[in-house]
Amino acid sequence: MEIKGLFEAEVITRSQSRDDRNAALREALVIVLNRVMAGPDIMQDPTVLTALNNAAAYVDQYQYALASGGKGANSPRTMRVMFNEETLMELMRSSQLSIWNEVRDQVLMWLVVEQFGKKEMFDISRHAEVNTALQAAVKLQGIPVLLPLMDLEEKQRVRTKDVLSAYPEHLQEASVRYDVSAVLSGKIVKQRTCWRSEWTLNFNNKIEQWTLPCTKLKQNLAATLQHVYTQLSVFYAVNAGQAQADMQVLKIAGIRGMTAETNIKKYLRELPMVTSVKWIQVEQGRHVFQLQLSGTKAALQEQLELGLVLREKGRDVQDASFLYELIKQ
Structure with missing residues (x-):
């Protein structure tokens, strides 16, 4: 199953001061790295230590809320931190550690x-x-x-x-x-x-x-x-570098409505060489999906051709993504 929120964490901070905020961001990054990275002594890896000393550089956004039982302005607060997945993936690729993606068995x-x-x-x-x-x-x-x-x-x-x-x-x-x-x-x-x-x-x-x-x-x-x-x-x-090599982006035109989008995600997830599917955005009328593969990209193309659901329209020369259009809703 696909685990949501792996790159998010909630921590308790004493105040909204800069020092307390930076300490909370570091604690949140430790939580995230400990649930996506694998290897001996993760927190002693030189690349990880450098990142922890500059945790704010990997943050997309953060929010404060009063901690349970808090009432006054000086009460402890819960900080919810959302890290940038792509920036953290770049960090992991520069380390010697491995990653465990969001598709996990129960x-x-x-x-x-x-x-x-x-x-x-x-x-x-x-x-x-x-x-x-x-x-x-x-x-x-x-x-x-x-x-x-x-x-x-x-x-x-x-x-x-x-x-x-x-x-x-x-x-x-x-x-x-x-x-x-x-x-x-x-x-x-x-x-x-x-x-x-x-x-x-x-x-x-x-x-x-x-x-x-x-x-x-x-x-x-x-x-x-x-x-x-x-x-x-x-x-x-x-290995994080291998994980990147096993990813492929599809840009699919002709998807109209939430039902069609849901059906395409389901179709892609059921392909034998696909281990996870992540919707990214809509770009120039095309829905962008990121696929994690357990097989070759050539095998993916062959399977899509046999499926008669998507029609190949070439490659995007800028990022080597595969271009397709939906044949049937």
């Missing part, structure tokens, strides 16, 4: 919540505090988490002991219906004022287990998904 999460000595399968309605912290962690790390349906059949098949078992065969069988490549299972335990957790990640025919000490709930779940991101990004990320 991670199935089986979760047991233990409170007051009682273990239960995680339920959104009964465990609102856990759900709020989990959704914040999902947004922070850009990891699409899929929760099991827990319908009647599943409740009969999967118990808390299956999630916590050292032998996950039964849980893996129950996970087959979701057709996912990564399965995360674990338990989060409340202990007075903090939460500890233990986890198992089954991915790429490997099983990894780890525990996290007692911390705040939001911090614990964020650290969990950061660990998952680290493991998955190593597998999925590609």
Whole structure:
């Protein structure tokens, strides 16, 4: 699925002063880079360090809002920062690190919540505090988490002991219906004022287990998904320069109305060599799309010719984009 907002972040700042603003922009850039870049010691990369010292140069826009509970002019504020994706991509290409694009597989999460000595399968309605912290962690790390349906059949098949078992065969069988490549299972335990957790990640025919000490709930779940991101990004990320080579821009004439635009995006996403589709803008009557490819550009052209949906009209000599027109709505 395509993850939205990877190049946006929200942080808390003490005031709107220049020093506090620059510190907040740096913190926001750290969040964004940690959810799109992959590699050892990302924050120690010389190119990244240079960028962090001039985070404002990569910002498209930012907005302030009073933080939750704030009332006065001197109250802390939430800053929402939107970074320029193209400028950051140029930065990444100049580093030795890799990137993980916005098309990401969902991670199935089986979760047991233990409170007051009682273990239960995680339920959104009964465990609102856990759900709020989990959704914040999902947004922070850009990891699409899929929760099991827990319908009647599943409740009969999967118990808390299956999630916590050292032998996950039964849980893996129950996970087959979701057709996912990564399965995360674990338990989060409340202990007075903090939460500890233990986890198992089954991915790429490997099983990894780890525990996290007692911390705040939001911090614990964020650290969990950061660990998952680290493991998955190593597998999925590609060198930033290679990612650019695997991109192709299409400029398509004849698209009229939102329905036609939506249908074309759906058609392009379903092509076998296309991993993501991003609408950019309308330029001289043509809709501009950026495609991430897993195959060759020649294969893309051949597939489009066979599809009888678009007619090729050559190339744009200025940027080598492919020009097409819509044959049928």
